[in-house]
Amino acid sequence: MSSTQNAVLPEEQVAAAGTDPVDRWYRVVWSSKKARVGVVVVAIYVLVALLAPVIAPYGPTDGSFTPLTGPSAQHLLGTNVAGVDVFSQVIYGSRVSLLVGLLGGLLATAIALLIGMVSGYAEGTVVDDVLTFLTNTALVIPVLPLIITLVAYSDTRGIPLIVGVIAFTSWAGAARSKRAQIITLRNRDFVTAAKFSGDGTFRIIFSEILPNMTSLVAAAFVGAATGAIGAEAGLAVLGLGSSDSVSWGTILYQADAAGAISQGLFVWVFVPGLVLAILITSMAFINFGIDLLSNPHLRED
Amino acid sequence: MALLDVRDLSIRYEPKQRAAVDAVSHLSFSIDDGEFVGLIGESGSGKTTVGMAVLRLLERPGRISGGSITFDGTDIAHLSQDELRKYRWREISTVFQSSMNSLNPVTRVEAQFADVIQCHTALRGREVTERIRTLFDMVLIDPKFMTAFPHELSGGMRQRINLALALAIGPRFVVLDEPTTGLDVVVQHSILENVRRLQAELGFAVLFISHDLGTVLDLSDRTMVMYAGKIVEEQATRQLLREPLHPYTKGLLGSYGDPRAETVRITYVPGRPPDLAHRPGGCAFAARCPERIDGCTELEPAETEIGDGLVACHVAAIQRGAADNTTGAEVGPAIRTFAGPQFVKSAAESAEAVRGRPLVTVDNVSKTYVRRQGLRAVRTEAVTGASFVLRRGGVTALVGQSGSGKSTIARMITGVDAPTSGQITFHGSDGDQVVARMRGRRLRSYRGSVQMVFQDPYSALNPTKTLGATLARPLINFQHLHGTQLRDRVIDLLETVALSPGGRFVNRYPHELSGGQRQRVVIARALAVEPELIVADEPISSLDVSIRAEVLELFDKLVHERSVGILYITHDLLSARMLCDEVVVLNEGKVVEQGPSLDVIRSPQDDYTRLLLDAIPNPFAATRD
Numbered sequence: 001m002s003s004t005q006n007a008v009l010p011e012e013q014v015a016a017a018g019t020d021p022v023d024r025w026y027r028v029v030w031s032s033k034k035a036r037v038g039v040v041v042v043a044i045y046v047l048v049a050l051l052a053p054v055i056a057p058y059g060p061t062d063g064s065f066t067p068l069t070g071p072s073a074q075h076l077l078g079t080n081v082a083g084v085d086v087f088s089q090v091i092y093g094s095r096v097s098l099l100v101g102l103l104g105g106l107l108a109t110a111i112a113l114l115i116g117m118v119s120g121y122a123e124g125t126v127v128d129d130v131l132t133f134l135t136n137t138a139l140v141i142p143v144l145p146l147i148i149t150l151v152a153y154s155d156t157r158g159i160p161l162i163v164g165v166i167a168f169t170s171w172a173g174a175a176r177s178k179r180a181q182i183i184t185l186r187n188r189d190f191v192t193a194a195k196f197s198g199d200g201t202f203r204i205i206f207s208e209i210l211p212n213m214t215s216l217v218a219a220a221f222v223g224a225a226t227g228a229i230g231a232e233a234g235l236a237v238l239g240l241g242s243s244d245s246v247s248w249g250t251i252l253y254q255a256d257a258a259g260a261i262s263q264g265l266f267v268w269v270f271v272p273g274l275v276l277a278i279l280i281t282s283m284a285f286i287n288f289g290i291d292l293l294s295n296p297h298l299r300e301d
Numbered sequence: 302m303a304l305l306d307v308r309d310l311s312i313r314y315e316p317k318q319r320a321a322v323d324a325v326s327h328l329s330f331s332i333d334d335g336e337f338v339g340l341i342g343e344s345g346s347g348k349t350t351v352g353m354a355v356l357r358l359l360e361r362p363g364r365i366s367g368g369s370i371t372f373d374g375t376d377i378a379h380l381s382q383d384e385l386r387k388y389r390w391r392e393i394s395t396v397f398q399s400s401m402n403s404l405n406p407v408t409r410v411e412a413q414f415a416d417v418i419q420c421h422t423a424l425r426g427r428e429v430t431e432r433i434r435t436l437f438d439m440v441l442i443d444p445k446f447m448t449a450f451p452h453e454l455s456g457g458m459r460q461r462i463n464l465a466l467a468l469a470i471g472p473r474f475v476v477l478d479e480p481t482t483g484l485d486v487v488v489q490h491s492i493l494e495n496v497r498r499l500q501a502e503l504g505f506a507v508l509f510i511s512h513d514l515g516t517v518l519d520l521s522d523r524t525m526v527m528y529a530g531k532i533v534e535e536q537a538t539r540q541l542l543r544e545p546l547h548p549y550t551k552g553l554l555g556s557y558g559d560p561r562a563e564t565v566r567i568t569y570v571p572g573r574p575p576d577l578a579h580r581p582g583g584c585a586f587a588a589r590c591p592e593r594i595d596g597c598t599e600l601e602p603a604e605t606e607i608g609d610g611l612v613a614c615h616v617a618a619i620q621r622g623a624a625d626n627t628t629g630a631e632v633g634p635a636i637r638t639f640a641g642p643q644f645v646k647s648a649a650e651s652a653e654a655v656r657g658r659p660l661v662t663v664d665n666v667s668k669t670y671v672r673r674q675g676l677r678a679v680r681t682e683a684v685t686g687a688s689f690v691l692r693r694g695g696v697t698a699l700v701g702q703s704g705s706g707k708s709t710i711a712r713m714i715t716g717v718d719a720p721t722s723g724q725i726t727f728h729g730s731d732g733d734q735v736v737a738r739m740r741g742r743r744l745r746s747y748r749g750s751v752q753m754v755f756q757d758p759y760s761a762l763n764p765t766k767t768l769g770a771t772l773a774r775p776l777i778n779f780q781h782l783h784g785t786q787l788r789d790r791v792i793d794l795l796e797t798v799a800l801s802p803g804g805r806f807v808n809r810y811p812h813e814l815s816g817g818q819r820q821r822v823v824i825a826r827a828l829a830v831e832p833e834l835i836v837a838d839e840p841i842s843s844l845d846v847s848i849r850a851e852v853l854e855l856f857d858k859l860v861h862e863r864s865v866g867i868l869y870i871t872h873d874l875l876s877a878r879m880l881c882d883e884v885v886v887l888n889e890g891k892v893v894e895q896g897p898s899l900d901v902i903r904s905p906q907d908d909y910t911r912l913l914l915d916a917i918p919n920p921f922a923a924t925r926d
Contacts, residue, residue, distance in 0.1 A: 031317065189761035193826065196715075196748050198778030211765035 025215075028292050035289020041282035049094040058085040060092035060246045068258065070265060077267045080251075081258045086268055089246045090275060096247035097229050097279065100163055104228025107167035109174065109221045116178025117205050121186050123179075132179070138172035147231070151240045159242050166231045167224075174220045181216055185209050215293035222290060226283040233276055248272040303331035304506050305355065305474060310368035310378075312350050312359065320578040324350045324363065325530045329604075334473065335504040337497075339521030339538070341514050341553065343845040344816075345574055347530040349398065352478045352510045354378075356395055357385055372474070391421050394467040395476040396460070403463060404451040410462055411447040414469060421470045436465040440495060457488035464496065468503065478510045485702040486872050490916040493520060514553050514846055515918025518542060526550045529574055529585035536610030544637060546612040546621075548592045549847075555639040556846045560878035560902050560917070567879065568643040569850035573815035584615065591640035592616045594632060644854040646879050648899060657693035659728055660834055660866045661714060661736075664688055666723035668709050668890075683709040685890045686723070691834065694864035696856075698877035698898065700913065701887035707870045710887075711836050713737070714868065715751055716744050727751070729833065749779045752827035754837040758819035758844070762811040768795070768822055769807035775829040794825040798855060817848035824855060834866045835859075841876060853879050874914055878902050886910050 029035050048055060057074075058065075067083040069075060077086035119131035150165045151157060185191070186209065194208045210217070235241055236249020237256070251272040260268040312325040325347045332338050342348040353359045355370055357377060370378040377388060397403045405413060414433045418424055424432055430447075437444045440461040451459055460480065467475055477496065481489040497520050500507055511517050517524060524541050526534040526549065534547040545551045555568030572589040575581050581588065587597040596615050604611045605618040618624035620635040668684040684706040691697050691714075699707050712718040713725055719737040727734050729750055739747050755761035762771060772791045776782045782790055792803030798821040800806045811819055820840060827835050837856070841849040857880055859865055869881055877884055877898055884901040886894040886909065894907040905911045 189755040189757060190763040192717075192753065193755065193761055193823070194763075194774065196751075196753055197775035197826065197829075198745055198748060199774055208763055208766075212763070214765075 025293060029286075029289035032289040032292055034285040035292075038282040038285030038287075038289070041278060042286065045094055045098060045279055045282075048091060049098050052091050052095055056085075056088035056091040058088045060084070060089050062088070068263065068265070071267055077271055078265055080254050080268070082254075086251065086271075089251050090248065090272055093246055093248040093251060093272065094275070094279075096159065096242065096245050097232065097276070099159060100166070100232040100247075101225040101229040101283075103159075103163045104166040104170075104232070105221050105225025107163060108171045108224040108228065109217065111167060111171040112174035112178055112220065112224075113210070113217065115171070116175035117182050117210065119175070120179035120182035121201065121205050121209070123183055123186075131175075135172050135175045135179075138169075139176070141169075143169045144234075147235065148238065148240060151235060157240070157243045159245065162232055162235065162242055163228070166228045170224060170227055170231065174224060177220070178213075178216075181213055182209060185212060215290060219287055219290040219294060222283055222287045226280055226287075229276070229283070230280060248276045304334045304336075304373060305508075306331040306369075306371040307351075307355070308369045308371070310351070310354065310370060311366045312347070312354055312363055313366040314363045316362045322577045323366075323530060323580070324577060325354070327368070328530075328532055329368075330525055330532060330535065332474070332506050332508060335500075335506055337500055337507045337509065337520060337522045339517035339524040340508060340510045340527060341512065341517045341524065342527035343512060343574060343847060345577075346527045347577075348510045348512075348527050349478055351527070352395075352476050352508065355508065356393060356476055357382075390417060390472065391470045392472055393474045393476070394470070394472040395478065396463045396467050396480045398479045398482065404459060406451050409448055409450055410454075414447075414466060417466065417469050432469070436469055437462075439468065439499060440465040456484055457492060460484060460488075460492055461495065464492070464499075468499065468505070471503065472505055474506045474508070476508045476510070479512070480509075481516070482511075482513075485704075486916040487702055487912055489516070490918075496520070512845065513918070515557055519918045526553070529580070530577055531585065531613060532604070532611070533586065533614065534610065534612045536608075536612075540608070540610060546607055546610060546617040547586075547614045548590045548616070548639065549586050551637065551639040552589075552641060552847050555641075555643065556850055557918075558875060560875045560914075564645065564647040565875075565878060566643050566645040567850040567853075567875075568639040568641055569854075570639070570641060570847040571851065573817075584613075589641075592633070592636075596627075642851070642854075644850040644857070644879065646857075657695050657864075657866075659690045660693045661691040661728070661868075662726045663690070663710070663714070664724050664726070666710070666713065666720045666725060668706075668713060668718065669721045682890055684713075684720075687887070687890070687892050688723075689885045689892060689895055691866050691868055692882075693833070693866050694860065695883065696860055696867040696869055696881040697883045697885060698881035699868060699870045699885050699887060700872065700874060700877055702872055702913070704889075705887040706890040707887055708838060709890075711753075711838055711868065711870055714834075715753060715836055716747055727834075749830045750833045752830060752832040752835050754820075754823050754827050754835060754840045756839040756843055758816055758823050759811075761823045762819055764811055767808050767810055768814075771822065772826055772829060775826060779830045790829075794829055795822075797828060798822070798825040800825070815848070816844045817851050820844060820852050821855065824852075824859075828859070828863075828865075831863075832865060834868065836868045836870070838870045839872070840869075842871070842873065849876070850879075856880055872913070874902055874917060886913070 061084060063083040065075065065079045065083045065085060067079055067081050070078045072078070075085050075087060077090065080086055115131050115135060119128045119135070122128045147165055147169055151161065154161055191204060191208060194204045199208065232241070232247060233249035236247045237252050239253050241247055241250045241253065252269065255268045308329050310325060310328045311323060313321055313323050315321040328351065340348050340351065350363065354365055359365065365378050368378065369376045372388065372393065377385065404410065411433060414436065415429050418429050418432055433447055434444045437447065442458060442461055446454060446458065454462065464480070481492055484492070493516055509517060509521055518538055521538050524536065524538045525532050526547060528549050534545070534550045536546070541550065545554055549570070552568060552570040558565040558567045570589050575585050575588070583598040583600055584602050587593045590597065594616060600615070602613045602615045602618070604613045605623045607617065607621050607623050612618070615624065616632050619626045619632050626632065666684060666687050667682070670681045670683055672679045672681065687710060699710060701707050709718065713720050714736065716736050716739055725736040727736055727747065734747070769791050772794055773787055776787055776790055791807060795801065795803035795806050800818060800821055814822070841852050844852060853876055856867065860867060869877065871877055881898045884895065884898040885892055886901065886907060888909040894901060894905065894910050901910060902914065905914060
């Protein structure tokens with residue numbers, strides 16, 4: 001029938017195997033100066049949060065000092081009305097912000113993924129109609145009054161509640177974009193091939209398609225985490241923060257209630273605001289780096 | 302003096318993240334006034350890079366790292382963009398590779414011509430319109446389309462308009478970079494005829510870049526063959542056809558044949574081109590070359606003049622006495638054909654078509670798509686009253702140009718779409734079933750007997766999964782295999798498609814494989830469930846010509862060893878002849894001709910079949926006389 005001579009060694013020529021994806025990702029993100037700054041700053045925040053008991057001179061609720069003193073060697077940022085060291089509060093506050101950012105971001109991304117992916121994959125069907133309706137409803141409801149109402153009427157105001165409320169009110173935008181992204185991927189041949197391989201719908205969505213959007217999901221997570229950190233601070237400033245822990249928002253709330261500015265205690269207000277602003281900016285910087293992963297055209301070649 | 306003279310041109314890509322790549326190294330060629338020169342090479346050989354460099358359109362991270370490009374006595378390789386403006390379009394123009402998208406979608410065609418004409422000439426007002434009219438006549442388009450927007454025109458018309466636009470100012474030199482890729486064979490044929498006629502009339506010089514050897518050889522006066530960033534052979538086209546010098550050229554030529562011939566043999570070049578970031582020592586083609594001698598892997602061959610041609614090959618130089626055989630290696634006599642693997646089909650084999658039992662009966666099937674635009678419903682008849690039978694252990698080709706309804710029929714047979722009328726019956730091992738009535742679990746089990754092989758192996762494999770993981774899915778789902786049993790079967794499958802030893806491929810990712818190897822994996826996945834029917838949708842059309850026969854041969858082997866039925870969808874009658882027992886020709890949704898493949902190809906009854914046959918580029922026709 002045919003004469004084959006396999007003298008030439010095709011597999012020998014398979015060029016140097018592709019590098020480990022994690023390593024490749026790291027190099028791309030690291031190539032962006034902005035992302036590098038962001039990663040370093042966030043790493044410092046994480047270290048501070050982990051080492052809070054070592055760094056902070058006093059406990060975050062230790063009210064045994066003279067109230068309302070200005071900055072001094074003993075109290076770098078002064079003390080508040082209750083006689084608590086503000087510097088220690090700021091250090092411990094990083095724990096709350098990062099925790100809420102991490103958990104809130106994860107939860108919001110998970111909800112967005114589930115709803116967005118299923119809806120996009122089922123585009124044009126009743127399932128999609130229902131989920132899109134749900135997403136649109138969540139998008140048009142004014143978020144801030146909803147959050148305030150939910151938190152204000154809750155009996156226990158712990159971190160889980162704050163995380164839950166933030167995630168529950170912020171997933172819709174990300175779900176929309178996930179839906180759009182999966183629509184572009186679901187007609188690829190490998191998806192059809194998976195159907196022919198007998199894979200079920202959920203497996204196709206989450207095991208075949210999802211790994212192809214990892215960088216987009218990572219970007220969405222960082223965005224959601226940033227949003228969650230901001231939302232937690234906002235709630236706390238309004239006096240609706242977690243009642244059993246101190247966050248930067250809580251410090252600002254206390255400073256505002258004590259009329260810090262009019263008393264000339266400027267650092268009490270500025271430092272918590274500044275650390276919050278720096279963290280959020282750094283997270284945004286990291287996202288510049290992640291953008292390079294999902295859009296190679298942005299890379300500085 | 303030559304119109305365009307490229308000397309010692311090197312082009313380097315220097316991305317920040319990865320190693321620098323010398324895409325083109327020390328390339329020299331020249332083109333005379335009015336000459337039609339072809340440049341052929343596989344994907345990644347650097348041919349488009351050369352075209353872009355000549356146009357000075359290279360973008361970062363690519364740059365010209367050495368050499369000169371002299372156009373009409375001026376070195377344009379180092380002119381500033383401002384100085385280049387006076388050459389652009391007036392002297393050198395181009396039709397781009399993605400011409401489908403190179404017209405501005407928000408501007409009328411006429412305005413796009415007027416822009417160019419008014420910028421470079423003194424013509425104004427009525428004269429401009431007259432000029433555009435003449436240009437439209439030249440490319441055989443009714444001037445009434447002047448006021449159309451690009452989206453209102455077909456792909457073929459847009460491409461003609463791009464050609465007219467390139468000729469608007471009467472340039473002396475035109476670069477055509479894959480001008481017909483993505484167009485239908487029949488349309489492609491007519492556009493290239495047009496190019497050739499205009500070139501003869503107007504006398505501009507052409508650099509025609511393409512991977513499609515057939516069209517290049519059909520049109521060009523002189524042909525250059527590029528491999529791994531270098532020109533390996535350059536000869537007058539007629540001479541190249543008569544006596545190819547470089548083994549790679551022989552390999553490319555070997556992948557063509559006349560489907561009407563008594564015995565058709567097509568060869569293929571196994572392996573893949575080298576990674577240019579780690580260029581091997583010696584000849585870049587040595588690893589794939591059946592004629593290589595010891596010196597090939599050590600010393601890089603220089604361009605040697607043989608007759609009127611140039612070749613960069615030790616063996617060819619020694620065989621023709623242009624170089625001394627210093628190592629005393631056995632080179633054998635000069636041959637015209639590629640000494641590598643080949644796939645042969647004789648008329649006798651094609652004739653003894655297996656008359657197996659019917660596997661799928663397509664009975665008077667029609668499919669109408671209804672698209673709603675507001676209150677209006679637009680009906681498109683994709684398939685009208687198609688009837689044919691697919692047999693067990695037989696290969697049936699479904700031939701037709703794009704839009705003829707081939708893919709729609711495939712979608713209906715695989716149960717993705719349901720026919721509007723008519724019936725498709727699958728005569729499976731557990732009784733007859735009507736495909737359109739299957740739902741859910743039944744449909745899923747049907748797919749255990751019907752599998753697909755896709756057109757583009759680059760999108761048919763999930764880039765995030767290893768080959769092992771991809772191949773395991775159907776085995777887990779349909780055969781419930783686990784553990785070592787599963788692993789053994791996966792390795793077994795890889796070896797079936799000649800990816801051996803299978804153990805070495807299991808943990809590889811698709812991007813580590815060549816196009817041909819990927820297509821093998823796609824075929825292996827289709828085989829995993831031991832299907833009764835495989836629907837192969839243009840499985841070789843996106844592969845480089847030099848490796849197409851490799852995949853065809855694999856299919857052929859499967860048919861004989863496993864007696865699986867194949868529905869082979871294609872626009873290419875040569876591959877249909879090589880593989881298929883029966884041919885069904887589709888035109889505008891209707892079956893216009895069907896029968897044993899040899900009969901249909903040798904004595905076509907329908908005009909449309911003849912048109913398809915004529916559209917096959919046949920470079921050898923000229924040399925036969």
